[in-house]
Amino acid sequence: MNDSSEKRSGRPRRPDTSLVTAGRNPRSYHGFVNPPVYHASTVLYPSAEDYVAHRARYQYGRRGTPTTEALESALAELEGPRCAGVALLPSGLAAISTALLAVLRAGDHLLVTDSAYGPTRQFCEQILSRLGITTTYYDPLAGAAAAAQFRDNTRAIYLEAPGSLSFEMQDVAAIARAAHDKGALVLMDNTWATPLYFRPLDHGVDLVIQAGTKYIGGHSDVMLGTVSANAATVTALKNMVSYAGLCEGPDDIYLGLRGLRTLSVRLERHYRSGLEVARWLEQRPEVLRLLHPALPSHPGHAIWKRDFTGASGLFSMVLKPVPQQAVYAFLDTLELFGIGPSWGGYESLAIPFDCAPLRTATRWQPGGPTVRFHIGLEAVEDLLADLERGFAALAAAMN
Numbered sequence: 001m002n003d004s005s006e007k008r009s010g011r012p013r014r015p016d017t018s019l020v021t022a023g024r025n026p027r028s029y030h031g032f033v034n035p036p037v038y039h040a041s042t043v044l045y046p047s048a049e050d051y052v053a054h055r056a057r058y059q060y061g062r063r064g065t066p067t068t069e070a071l072e073s074a075l076a077e078l079e080g081p082r083c084a085g086v087a088l089l090p091s092g093l094a095a096i097s098t099a100l101l102a103v104l105r106a107g108d109h110l111l112v113t114d115s116a117y118g119p120t121r122q123f124c125e126q127i128l129s130r131l132g133i134t135t136t137y138y139d140p141l142a143g144a145a146a147a148a149q150f151r152d153n154t155r156a157i158y159l160e161a162p163g164s165l166s167f168e169m170q171d172v173a174a175i176a177r178a179a180h181d182k183g184a185l186v187l188m189d190n191t192w193a194t195p196l197y198f199r200p201l202d203h204g205v206d207l208v209i210q211a212g213t214k215y216i217g218g219h220s221d222v223m224l225g226t227v228s229a230n231a232a233t234v235t236a237l238k239n240m241v242s243y244a245g246l247c248e249g250p251d252d253i254y255l256g257l258r259g260l261r262t263l264s265v266r267l268e269r270h271y272r273s274g275l276e277v278a279r280w281l282e283q284r285p286e287v288l289r290l291l292h293p294a295l296p297s298h299p300g301h302a303i304w305k306r307d308f309t310g311a312s313g314l315f316s317m318v319l320k321p322v323p324q325q326a327v328y329a330f331l332d333t334l335e336l337f338g339i340g341p342s343w344g345g346y347e348s349l350a351i352p353f354d355c356a357p358l359r360t361a362t363r364w365q366p367g368g369p370t371v372r373f374h375i376g377l378e379a380v381e382d383l384l385a386d387l388e389r390g391f392a393a394l395a396a397a398m399n
């Protein structure tokens with residue numbers, strides 16, 4: 001019988017094994033394989049004295065249940081030995097805002113990668129600014145030179161690598177060293193790689209954010225955010241979550257736990273199929289270039305190869321210049337690629353995008369229209385046939 005709390009061999013488990021064993025202990029729930037889902041607000045205490053002394057393992061639904069602990073402990077095991085605690089939030093964006101609010105104070109300066117997820121920028125500009133926290137943006141290709149933008153009051157730097165539309169890679173360890181030298185903390189959105197393919201805490205990151213909505217959930221049916229903290233930031237994170245009254249619902253946590261069990265096999269397929277489709281697209285005459293860090297043609301490929309152990313199914317394509325209507329004809333013809341936000345589910349997606357309105361430190365000039373793909377679990381041959389039809393529609397729209 002599995003028992004994640006008792007590793008009798010004393011050896012750390014490999015991630016594939018942790019995905020199966022972590023966060024569950026069938027012995028404590030009658031042998032059923034999966035943990036029960038606790039729907040809870042009130043928790044009853046054994047006595048008035050215990051209640052007054054807060055003497056209870058669980059105190060109130062909002063403050064965590066065995067269901068919360070199951071996913072938190074499973075994620076902590078995946079994040080590696082530097083992980084001192086995990087918080088579960090109602091969305092990836094809530095994880096981003098909670099992590100930032102946990103460490104920033106009035107008067108602080110925050111450095112953010114210019115390639116950050118759009119709503120992250122919006123939070124900085126609309127909310128942090130109101131609290132007296134200023135944000136400036138740095139070139140995602142600057143590497144440790146981003147440190148030149150540190151000010152005396154820079155409290156933190158926020159990374160996302162690769163960018164989830166534009167896919168710039170960053171030397172996370174070098175940036176983290178430069179930040180720590182200046183006394184600043186490092187936050188990173190690691191949704192693209194998940195801790196299976198990159199463990200930011202091992203590279204000096206202090207707070208790791210994931211939109212569990214994507215690969216952890218894996219089925220496009222849940223909103224979930226996670227923040228993993230090292231010893232330097234765990235108290236600030238847990239206090240922020242507690243003071244702001246943040247928690248995730250039990251059924252959504254359960255969907256996260258359920259998704260986690262198959263994360264490795266799904267990601268491996270997303271990785272393999274994504275790369276196959278990207279290589280095929282790279283050879284197409286309509287395509288200018290691919291933005292996929294696992295392709296040798298990508299400017300960030302060496303960093304990806306050095307630091308990451310895999311790639312997810314999300315990447316972008318730059319087309320040779322064509323009218324926007326031809327791009328729409330391409331996308332509208334696809335049958336197996338849905339047009340919609342988010343990614344990380346079992347299904348393929350394709351969306352047009354433009355990073356230009358989101359940039360302030362760099363100029364977005366890709367050289368042609370851009371499309372982002374999420375490659376799902378369908379047969380690659382069918383996806384390629386669908387794309388072939390899309391390119392035929394693109395050509396027809398030009399005539």
Ligand SMILES: Cc1ncc(COP(=O)(O)O)c(C=O)c1O
Binds near residue numbers: 092117160191342343
């Ligand atoms: C890279 C990245 N981070 C965070 C988020 C936010 O996650 P959620 O949609 O769960 O709020 C997204 C959503 O698309 C994302 O792509």
